Amino acid sequence: MTEFELIKRYFDFAAPHQEEIALGLGDDCALLQLAADEQLAVSTDSLVCGVHFPENAPPFLLGQRSLAVAASDLAAVGASPLAFTLALTLPEACEDWLREFSRGLKQMAGYCGLALIGGDTCRGPLHLCLTVFGSVPQGQALKRSGARAGDLLCVGGHLGDTGGGLALLQKAPAPTNSAADYLLSRYWTPMPQLALGQWLRGKASAAMDISDGLLADCAHLAEASGVCALINEPLLPLSEALLEHFGDKAAMDYALCAGDDYVLLFSLPPEQLSRLQQAFSHVCVIGHIQEGSGVVLLDSNGQPRQAPQSGWQHFR
Amino acid sequence: MTEFELIKRYFDFAAPHQEEIALGLGDDCALLQLAADEQLAVSTDSLVCGVHFPENAPPFLLGQRSLAVAASDLAAVGASPLAFTLALTLPEACEDWLREFSRGLKQMAGYCGLALIGGDTCRGPLHLCLTVFGSVPQGQALKRSGARAGDLLCVGGHLGDTGGGLALLQKAPAPTNSAADYLLSRYWTPMPQLALGQWLRGKASAAMDISDGLLADCAHLAEASGVCALINEPLLPLSEALLEHFGDKAAMDYALCAGDDYVLLFSLPPEQLSRLQQAFSHVCVIGHIQEGSGVVLLDSNGQPRQAPQSGWQHFR
Numbered sequence: 244m245t246e247f248e249l250i251k252r253y254f255d256f257a258a259p260h261q262e263e264i265a266l267g268l269g270d271d272c273a274l275l276q277l278a279a280d281e282q283l284a285v286s287t288d289s290l291v292c293g294v295h296f297p298e299n300a301p302p303f304l305l306g307q308r309s310l311a312v313a314a315s316d317l318a319a320v321g322a323s324p325l326a327f328t329l330a331l332t333l334p335e336a337c338e339d340w341l342r343e344f345s346r347g348l349k350q351m352a353g354y355c356g357l358a359l360i361g362g363d364t365c366r367g368p369l370h371l372c373l374t375v376f377g378s379v380p381q382g383q384a385l386k387r388s389g390a391r392a393g394d395l396l397c398v399g400g401h402l403g404d405t406g407g408g409l410a411l412l413q414k415a416p417a418p419t420n421s422a423a424d425y426l427l428s429r430y431w432t433p434m435p436q437l438a439l440g441q442w443l444r445g446k447a448s449a450a451m452d453i454s455d456g457l458l459a460d461c462a463h464l465a466e467a468s469g470v471c472a473l474i475n476e477p478l479l480p481l482s483e484a485l486l487e488h489f490g491d492k493a494a495m496d497y498a499l500c501a502g503d504d505y506v507l508l509f510s511l512p513p514e515q516l517s518r519l520q521q522a523f524s525h526v527c528v529i530g531h532i533q534e535g536s537g538v539v540l541l542d543s544n545g546q547p548r549q550a551p552q553s554g555w556q557h558f559r
Numbered sequence: 560m561t562e563f564e565l566i567k568r569y570f571d572f573a574a575p576h577q578e579e580i581a582l583g584l585g586d587d588c589a590l591l592q593l594a595a596d597e598q599l600a601v602s603t604d605s606l607v608c609g610v611h612f613p614e615n616a617p618p619f620l621l622g623q624r625s626l627a628v629a630a631s632d633l634a635a636v637g638a639s640p641l642a643f644t645l646a647l648t649l650p651e652a653c654e655d656w657l658r659e660f661s662r663g664l665k666q667m668a669g670y671c672g673l674a675l676i677g678g679d680t681c682r683g684p685l686h687l688c689l690t691v692f693g694s695v696p697q698g699q700a701l702k703r704s705g706a707r708a709g710d711l712l713c714v715g716g717h718l719g720d721t722g723g724g725l726a727l728l729q730k731a732p733a734p735t736n737s738a739a740d741y742l743l744s745r746y747w748t749p750m751p752q753l754a755l756g757q758w759l760r761g762k763a764s765a766a767m768d769i770s771d772g773l774l775a776d777c778a779h780l781a782e783a784s785g786v787c788a789l790i791n792e793p794l795l796p797l798s799e800a801l802l803e804h805f806g807d808k809a810a811m812d813y814a815l816c817a818g819d820d821y822v823l824l825f826s827l828p829p830e831q832l833s834r835l836q837q838a839f840s841h842v843c844v845i846g847h848i849q850e851g852s853g854v855v856l857l858d859s860n861g862q863p864r865q866a867p868q869s870g871w872q873h874f875r
Binding site: 265266269270271272273274275276277279282283284285286287288289291292293294295316317319320322328329330332360361362363365366367368370372374376377379381384386387451452467 | 581582585586587588589590591592593595598599600601602603604605607608609610611632633635636638644645646648676677678679681682683684686688690692693695697700702703767768783
């Protein structure tokens with residue numbers, strides 16, 4: 244199988260957005276065409292074998308997860324998904340692996356509404372690089388800056404599940420029960436909150452997705468906005484599965500510190516809350532924005548507590 | 560040094576196209592804004608250590624080369640360069656390496672007029688993935704399809720130099736003389752033919768850049784266009800350095816088969832030639848397009864000859 248046959252067989256899947264995609268796979272560049280009042284949102288993510296996923300990662304799940312992780316950045320800025328490119332580096336062209344990877348990628352592409360418009364395929368240590376594209380009405384992209392004192396601090400859903408899922412994955416054999424299954428599925432198949440991100444356009448004052456962990460990402464949002472993010476620990480939404488499997492204390496640590504949640508974190512003027520919760524019942528208020536800087540964590544007695552060590556850093 | 564410090568120190572260089580770049584580094588997505596009648600051209604390239612460049616590649620030259628290779632795809636479609644993202648996977652955050660790599664990248668970014676708008680930095684086997692963005696007036700992008708019988712077949716400059724340069728690089732120690740220096744510099748610092756690509760918009764009937772080797776890429780262009788590409792071997796432009804160092808036969812083999820030339824290959828209605836050669840004196844006619852399919856190679860007697868094995872294939 245040549246590189247060209249490989250692309251044709253596994254990665255030539257149809258484009259859901261014909262209108263914006265003037266040219267897809269097969270030429271030197273793909274061409275995108277946006278409406279005059281739209282901006283293009285772009286984000287690139289690498290996934291490295293042994294760092295971002297285990298060596299024996301099931302290819303179907305890896306295909307789903309790699310695109311979900313990348314697409315979450317589109318959700319974070321409120322973009323409508325358009326397309327993506329995939330640079331796939333593989334030790335060998337194993338057809339079984341490619342078939343399953345392609346199937347998982349295609350499934351997530353369908354869920355997100357993302358067309359595969361280009362890429363590169365070559366031989367080397369397993370490595371994925373995805374670049375995602377979305378459109379956003381001019382000037383309406385959500386940014387990390389913009390949170391103001393008095394805003395509510397909110398998240399789009401349960402925290403810590405993927406951290407728990409990863410911990411389970413690193414045990415061999417992984418436990419099998421419904422709580423473990425749930426946590427593993429949350430690790431492998433995070434669902435980028437694209438609809439929530441689009442709803443928040445023009446309403447949230449700042450937004451991002453949680454990829455480095457709640458505390459670390461609250462610090463990023465607070466720094467970009469020049470404010471202090473105050474988190475009420477008892478308000479953090481923890482799933483029953485996470486609590487059941489790990490107990491209260493470890494569950495809270497996962498929620499605060501584990502990365503890879505891929506739910507949205509945002510600041511919201513209080514008057515927007517009721518409409519938002521009607522539309523998205525999983526959204527939770529976890530604190531508020533106040534003047535100052537950094538992150539303050541309040542325990543169940545309303546007392547500040549020392550935040551645990553937080554945030555993934557590749558080169559620390 | 561954390562990942563964030565690394566990005567700030569080495570990859571936060573100023574954007575030459577402020578107008579189109581609504582948001583650069585530091586948020587979840589970058590934002591690009593095109594004029595209403597422009598399309599966005601996008602291309603992704605991976606460069607894998609040990610496959611696309613040697614392990615001991617000098618980081619300054621690697622920085623230059625990696626962006627040049629990616630930008631050549633913008634030249635191929637006639638796009639005006641805008642921006643790029645870089646996903647950089649590194650075994651360790653070595654400051655000397657990063658400083659030199661960043662300096663080379665910045666130099667080529669300045670030459671091409673490309674702003675660094677986003678990326679991802681993580682730990683793992685050395686791997687680069689660059690995604691480049693350009694703009695092109697609606698409907699005017701050059702494509703591989705479109706060559707017609709009677710068109711001239713042209714290239715943007717010398718062929719085979721980079722193949723010769725790579726062969727020298729693989730010898731230890733590399734020869735040192737002015738011919739070798741020239742060939743090595745052509746390998747490390749290909750200059751994407753962006754001005755030529757833009758000139759060819761609305762004039763060339765088909766275009767691409769030579770990355771897999773002349774014969775392989777002529778076959779791609781012929782297939783996409785549904786025509787036959789006829790190459791007159793004596794017309795191929797070979798540099799004095801290549802001829803001097805390798806002799807006539809090997810030089811011709813490099814010109815026909817070695818990849819990585821990154822000069823443009825295009826078909827041109829004959830009436831455009833004189834104006835083109837006034838503007839770009841390095842452009843050469845190497846044959847013509849005729850009805851049929853595939854590639855025909857004519858030797859110095861005008862006789863068809865068997866083409867040598869050609870074209871790089873990652874998974875052959």
